[in-house]
């Protein structure tokens with residue numbers, strides 16, 4: 001009898017095992033049921049994603065999460081943030097711990113393919129730079145032969161660095177540390193001569209971590225293209241579409257001159273069919289995405305258009321003090337170009 | 343599984359076969375194996391389908407692809423143009439290097455501190471206890487950060503490096519010393535050293551036999567040590583006594599040439615060594631205390647001197663108690679070396695994590711981690727078990 005019950009138990013296990021990968025819920029359903037968007041962000045890079053002393057996250061990458069939460073759930077605050085180092089970020093996305101990565105992550109071919117990711121539109125066009133203490137007397141990256149260079153592992157930074165020194169016949173000693181705080185400490189204690197990462201990241205670290213920002217300078221050379229944008233895992237095209245079009249909506253809003261301030265007025269009074277479509281005054285776009293018609297309205301109302309997001313977090317009036325540059329609208333000579341919402 | 347054959351036979355004739363203990367013993371073993379294999383098979387197939395569904399690459403082919411990232415220190419030649427496979431080898435050797443050195447140093451310090459704690463000198467005993475209590479009770483990761491911080495923050499930059507002696511520099515880039523310029527004679531010196539070790543072994547056998555036969559003693563250890571220095575020295579002189587040294591010199595940002603002990607390696611080595619030594623010290627103390635006091639008293643009564651009592655009576659017995667727990671400290675040290683990631687020493691895990699991140703091949707990278715640590719741990723266990731058997735009490 002004992003034997004029978006054991007066999008029965010075994011059979012149950014086998015059947016249950018086979019049945020386990022059951023019908024998967026769509027991402028949008030999961031997020032709606034949960035009432036919250038799980039967003040992967042950095043462990044703390046001022047201007048992009050940074051927790052304040054009360055645990056509230058701010059930054060450009062954070063605002064992208066908020067806009068998506070606003071579009072899906074109607075509430076920009078319905079986001080739960082999971083901080084990850086460069087090294088951990090893809091694992092938390094692949095394993096399903098987060099729905100979306102919005103964490104100064106560069107879109108590359110390998111990440112798109114062997115990591116099984118989909119990148120949504122770029123939210124920040126960047127390039128890799130070098131920061132050195134001013135007292136070193138260096139003025140160009142080509143003078144860095146033999147330098148010790150601080151870098152975070154698991155980044156495109158690490159690869160570009162090796163490429164650049166190899167291409168220019170120079171040597172360097174990499175100091176590779178995973179935690180951002182620890183790399184910062186290593187650089188500011190003088191363990192490395194040079195700090196390298198995305199130029200925006202350097203601006204952030206220089207302005208918020210350095211004791212005296214004036215003592216450090218960012219060298220003129222940018223050695224790579226670092227298009228940064230949100231990423232999702234492959235396998236749910238509906239969710240991918242939403243992430244893509246929310247980002248486009250933020251850019252499109254800036255192009256139409258829709259801001260968080262005037263969005264109500266625009267929705268009521270604008271005669272522009274493009275504005276009406278975007279804000280849901282004329283129906284259809286929301287339905288196509290599987291969302292309510294005020295998806296873009298909510299995102300813009302609660303978070304602002306792309307220009308507002310940029311200026312608020314990294315613009316000239318912030319400690320980072322970045323110009324729009326490439327991140328300006330295409331109509332003003334930048335690269336920000338939203339696909340038509342129609 | 344010894345079964346009473348009488349009962350077994352009678353049981354099979356009267357009761358159903360599933361009450362037969364022999365049948366049951368075999369059946370449950372087979373059942374266990376089947377369940378374990380099925381469980382593993384299920385997990386593997388589940389992983390494969392999930393990876394496929396998410397379009398994540400799998401397989402070990404990536405090991406042949408170019409790694410593209412640089413590694414700070416390596417015992418074999420390596421550049422960013424080498425493969426991921428080679429990067430793994432660099433990482434494995436770096437892990438091996440820090441673990442081996444750590445084990446040797448932790449043993450030496452551990453024994454010294456353990457004996458010191460039993461010292462009759464109040465100050466020495468107290469210092470040893472303080473060392474043990476402090477080091478044992480601070481998490482290792484924190485100690486690594488402290489060591490790394492101390493080295494990088496408190497030492498001056500390379501341009502203001504401290505130089506106690508010409509050619510030796512201490513800065514936040516590490517500890518630089520002159521190194522002999524590579525010469526083929528170094529290989530012969532290595533061979534000579536091995537020969538000296540072999541000679542030492544033979545001398546020991548001969549001396550032991552002679553002592554049994556004639557009662558005369560021979561200074562085996564001193565002689566062996568002498569040979570160990572003499573043989574390579576002869577090889578060196580025969581090879582033309584090359585004395586060219588490469589001095590570390592400040593060029594541009596940094597020192598070049600000579601040998602460098604990097605801050606990352608030093609912090610990891612110090613951290614692992616001092617932390618593990620505290621545990622080994624306690625094991626040594628416990629081992630010595632466990633040898634009954636009557637043993638030493640009896641030895642003293644026979645007229646042995648203090649050093650001899652320790653060497654011939656107490657230590658051989660204490661070792662039997664000390665070795666097994668020390669083995670597990672060695673294993674801990676080896677596995678703890680993976681904390682290297684935190685302070686930037688390029689060990690197996692650090693290199694593997696970067697690879698994993700770049701290629702997305704988490705399962706493969708983690709399989710390699712497991713295989714390497716398992717091999718290292720089993721090797722340490724094998725050696726230590728062999729040693730344990732060699733010193734075990736031989737009862738007549």
Ligand SMILES: N[C@@H](CCC(=O)N[C@@H](CS)C(=O)NCC(=O)O)C(=O)O
Nearest residue numbers: 042043085086105106155156197201
């Ligand atoms: N864009 C590069 C680098 C991104 C990156 O991780 N940068 C670092 C340095 S600015 C960072 O954000 N670290 C924050 C953290 O580790 O939490 C990439 O995608 O590989």
